[in-house]
Amino acid sequence: MASPQPTNTSQFSCMKTTLAVLFGLTALYSAHFFNLHLQFYSALQHPYVQRIIHIPFSDILRDLQLQKVESGKAQSYGGSALKAFSRHVVCVGDLHGDYPNALRVLNFSGVVDEQGNWSGKTDFFVQTGDIIDRGDDTIKLFTWMDRLRGQAIAAGGTVLSNLGNHEFMNAIGDWRYVYESEIKTFGTIEARQRMISNGRIGRSWAKNYTVTTRLPLHSYLGPPNTPYPPVRSQVHFEQDYDGSEVLEPSHIRELDLKDGPLSHVALSFVHGGLSPTYGALVPFPEKINEIGSSLLQKLQKREQPAPYPINPHYPGLPESATAEEHELYDSNGPLWYRGWAYEPEEKVCVDVEEVLKNTGTRRMIMGHTPDFHNIVSRCNGKIIIIDTGISHAYGGVLSALSVHYTLTPIIDPENTGEQQRWTEREVVKAVYEEFQHLVADEEREVVGKFTIQANTGN
Template structure:
């Protein structure tokens, strides 16, 4: 059957309009890529979402080709945001203790809101539009929660993965500290997971857990991260240090060393006998769940002082708990809360520069952080 040129042009235009309308509704229809190791093969899987279902593609590479492989992260609704990632030669556990950098940017609880992360890094001159590191010897610190709720979790993970290597070449560093949502996802607790990710896993013929287990690149990368770090004068983590954690008398190095084997472990409560591990991962007093600095009755300042003395720091920097006055100092400047509601458009971070602390946002303006 042959179509008249005018009718054919109309059909093409109608198809384009439907495609654009679908992208406006769905946002970025691309999901992934997901890299899975299978024997001597590296599988690269990607998903395209439609209004009806998700479709997956798969490419297989020999492991000897890994260092030549370039991962492409794509955005159907904004191709200018696309970026490429070269895979790391190896993945090593992160150090737990660092000296004091001259410049630090802290943010937390991104939870898949890729645009929030990207725009904060752009507006505060951490990266340029080509995703190149321009923060010099500065350090970027993510105080937990990369997973859940948001629509672009894999892209968020791949951007931090990419920036780690680029920062190092310029004398800077990226610290990705794990939060409760990260631990939950790795352990199969998907209570807050956006349904699109379950659809993506099904399309790839995988369980969601298999996308981030020990046989995947991102799963291995996440398991190399810490639960707590000491960076200069700052103790950095997701939730906070409870009295129960203080009582353990563990260094940050010890906490991370004994905890790493249990990242992604299911049902710790019924399968682990070690009291230290149970406290660290506990859903009330654990490092990435504790809210005692902010809920009422607030934690006694003497306990905060005990933590500062024990770890020999001047302040504790946490995410996890949204407070109206965040980004803000509490307990006379001893606690810095950096969690803001990224999902509701509140995109802010804390900047330490030349000995001063500022709240920064998408404008690039700097305001001194108030003590609440």
């Protein structure tokens, strides 16, 4: 067998030397170029560990092309502190005792699958009250809502529920819209009274339902129902040497949450409406919910009167009800108010600005006043009325409201930290069984450092 061809040793050594020099020059240039990029992006700061993170420019380009923002989650860019944030909210109006139609709505709007289980496609599902009356599925609907509440929590989502005027009517003993066939699903009148006072449904109302909801669209503002204006501590200011008041560091964020660029990036949900002349509006929604909880407790714990009109005597509110509790249940209160639906456009579009300012929100979403054809939007989507007569008792249209919110960083090494620029977008759609209608698509640029809060939605 022939041996391999002999090699020229001196020639091989020369080639090795040349390759080493070329490799060294390439490495030196690459290191210099890479260091330039390290300096270029050295201002990007991680919000949790407060350290500098260096990102190669090629990684940023790659991640910008490949990264997708998943619903309800913050996605980083190239491992940096900059995160795109997304939140998806679906809300539904009056259901009035109709489980089959409710199931259809929650299914085609993506809240549940065909079996009625939480789908994981939304971050928040909000129902604005009046689940009870005008139909026979009271027990089935409230049981389903409680099951969805647990499934949502397990999947990282949240169900938020409001009480409507019909829930309070039943707690009072005003059963004018209760069908005899529905009473039979409970067994007896007394069994129904027990169920909605100290029984399973009544306990869920007390624990899981509020009169109104404030839902921040970004977790930077805190969890659902964080009060607005923000709660402040006892000591607000310290005196500087020249006698002027200087903000303590602990209050900088509080002021940002009250007047900063994201301060009003939230939605309000209520059954009837937040009247511009209602006296207990702020702090929102804390004050209203405290009054509602107090009134509900008094109604549920009193000796249950014979319901009206089975008994011709109307029970009314308890004697112990306060003036604020009477105002809550009045026609100008959040359970019954219809002004946003009926007042002229020029009036409501002026009035709504003050209410939004005082509640720290940008839209008011409510049910109660039905339009049997479509979801009603007024004042460029600042007022949205979502009761479309879903129950077969009305024969309206099946509908839901969808809100997609995103906050996406604008990659700019010259504007980082407190000067970081973001693109904010909010897309609001009325969702019907066969089509969707765009209510609002608003985009703006905001500047600031918005730390992502973990698990604030639950």
